[in-house]
Amino acid sequence: xxxxxxxxxxxxxxxxxxxxxxxxxxxxxxxxxxxxxxxxxxxxxxxxxxxxxxxxxxxxxxxxxxxxxxxxxxxxxxxxxxxxxxxxxxxxxxxxxxxxxxxxxxxxxxxxxxxxxxxxxxxxxxxxxxxxxxxxxxxxxxxxxxxxxxxxxxxxxxxxxxxxxxxxxxxxxxxxxxxxxxxxxxxxxxxxxxxxxxxxxxxxxxxxxxxxxxxxxxxxxxxxxxxxxxxxxxxxxxxxxxxxxxxxxxxxxxxxxxxxxxxxxxxxxxxxxxxxxxxxxxxxxxxxxxxxxxxxxxxxxxxxxxxx
Amino acid sequence: xxxxxxxxxxxxxxxxxxxxxxxxxxxxxxxxxxxxxxxxxxxxxxxxxxxxxxxxxxxxxxxxxxxxxxxxxxxxxxxxxxxxxxxxxxxxxxxxxxxxxxxxxxxxxxxxxxxxxxxxxxxxxxxxxxxxxxxxxxxxxxxxxxxxxxxxxxxxxxxxxxxxxxxxxxxxxxxxxxxxxxxxxxxxxxxxxxxxxxxxxxxxxxxxxxxxxxxxxxxxxxxxxxxxxxxxxxxxxxxxxxxxxxxxxx
Numbered sequence: 001x002x003x004x005x006x007x008x009x010x011x012x013x014x015x016x017x018x019x020x021x022x023x024x025x026x027x028x029x030x031x032x033x034x035x036x037x038x039x040x041x042x043x044x045x046x047x048x049x050x051x052x053x054x055x056x057x058x059x060x061x062x063x064x065x066x067x068x069x070x071x072x073x074x075x076x077x078x079x080x081x082x083x084x085x086x087x088x089x090x091x092x093x094x095x096x097x098x099x100x101x102x103x104x105x106x107x108x109x110x111x112x113x114x115x116x117x118x119x120x121x122x123x124x125x126x127x128x129x130x131x132x133x134x135x136x137x138x139x140x141x142x143x144x145x146x147x148x149x150x151x152x153x154x155x156x157x158x159x160x161x162x163x164x165x166x167x168x169x170x171x172x173x174x175x176x177x178x179x180x181x182x183x184x185x186x187x188x189x190x191x192x193x194x195x196x197x198x199x200x201x202x203x204x205x206x207x208x209x210x211x212x213x214x215x216x217x218x219x220x221x222x223x224x225x226x227x228x229x230x231x232x233x234x235x236x237x238x239x240x241x242x243x244x245x246x247x248x249x250x251x252x253x254x255x256x257x258x259x260x261x262x263x264x265x266x267x268x269x270x271x272x273x274x275x276x277x278x279x280x281x282x283x284x285x286x287x288x289x290x291x292x293x294x295x296x297x298x299x300x301x302x303x304x305x306x307x308x
Numbered sequence: 309x310x311x312x313x314x315x316x317x318x319x320x321x322x323x324x325x326x327x328x329x330x331x332x333x334x335x336x337x338x339x340x341x342x343x344x345x346x347x348x349x350x351x352x353x354x355x356x357x358x359x360x361x362x363x364x365x366x367x368x369x370x371x372x373x374x375x376x377x378x379x380x381x382x383x384x385x386x387x388x389x390x391x392x393x394x395x396x397x398x399x400x401x402x403x404x405x406x407x408x409x410x411x412x413x414x415x416x417x418x419x420x421x422x423x424x425x426x427x428x429x430x431x432x433x434x435x436x437x438x439x440x441x442x443x444x445x446x447x448x449x450x451x452x453x454x455x456x457x458x459x460x461x462x463x464x465x466x467x468x469x470x471x472x473x474x475x476x477x478x479x480x481x482x483x484x485x486x487x488x489x490x491x492x493x494x495x496x497x498x499x500x501x502x503x504x505x506x507x508x509x510x511x512x513x514x515x516x517x518x519x520x521x522x523x524x525x526x527x528x529x530x531x532x533x534x535x536x537x538x539x540x541x542x543x544x545x546x547x548x549x550x551x552x553x554x555x556x557x558x
Contacts, residue, residue, distance in 0.1 A: 100434035103441075104442050105441050174476065236470065237487055244486050286539070287534075293539070
């Protein structure tokens, strides 16, 4: 049977995480079709057609899908569902929003945020903020799954899938888009960056986050934050790394003035190398850090920036 | 308008969980339990809507064994007017929880259902969306602001790139993000008063819903432990290690 993968995009660009979600679909095995739902999204369909291992790209280009509202997208996916045994999306805000709706409309359970594929019906996923790893077997005939993209390697993009236009235009009419307030940044996307430098409560205020800018520029890093820093209003909340924020797994994660609460570790402990800079030698972050410096961040950061 | 708030009893968020030696599940024996933090935010929001004169009644509901009445009493102490306990000893998948909640929605006809965006034990992030699908209502997930405006509710949502605002027709389903509000503490007089507020107990079996499990938990293992690291004295040492030992910067 076939696998339907939902392409995560913003009508202009395909999110790189979709390449990792396709890798998860390949691990399950089967003919892979990609669904692009949006409006005026032809650049996305073209990018999607190049993904290796995808045989067909289904494009639902209609005003009803412009903002990928859960009510409309879930109806579209359910219409297509009869041809697929697996329906898969990335566990990012769009996928997390509409996929449980798809599952409920199909009267099946959903397996959220998988990090491994054991077989076509058995999956591995973290529970309890990543403090336990569950292996779960789905008993439903259709499997509705979201994928934690950091757990899979992106597939190549030298394929050439067939593009098929869909005529569907399902509009539930119960919700409407009002506005977006997106954070503008020239830095790499937090979820995809190979280096992340994050500040916590120890940064003391929002202005001090500027101390991270120079280092981030030199390392090509994205800047993250702990919940404490977000709650204190230092930085906007889309920078939050943790159980309730973004899950990152970069090559290098530098935690500055972050104690290392369970909820923060849930979002970054799969990073390859973790560096902790904290003046409290007892901070839990040192238990997971490969390299630690016990010192005042206000001394360390300028020195680090100068010496990189 | 009536507001329904489903709440879940979970392990306290500060507790470090232990996996059972036989890898069957995590060990919850003698562990401190509490109301799920996202559910607490949902209760707080509902109570604030009532204090603002928007909501007239706040109903808390929880599904689980007898012990979850403790969390319903907490919700009552925080300001909910009455509670419904749907009693079951089964461990239910989100889809079955959503089906039971659908019955409660049909019976109570709330204008707004506010749930937490996820439970910190299963980390599923599904129930609100599933309930919205089953009831055919609009959903506003990961809400950091809720504004009721006539027959619509404007929900500002936390999305990957920032914030997004949607307008939903009422009745609607909203799930809370952490930033929505700061929950209050229950005062002792309110805890005492909560003991006298109505708490209806119903049996899940009475709802005539097939609650058969949809998934099997095959095993639970601890995550791989990270190697203990080393503490360095100087920034020079750190840069040297990152360049030559870890090779993560050049």
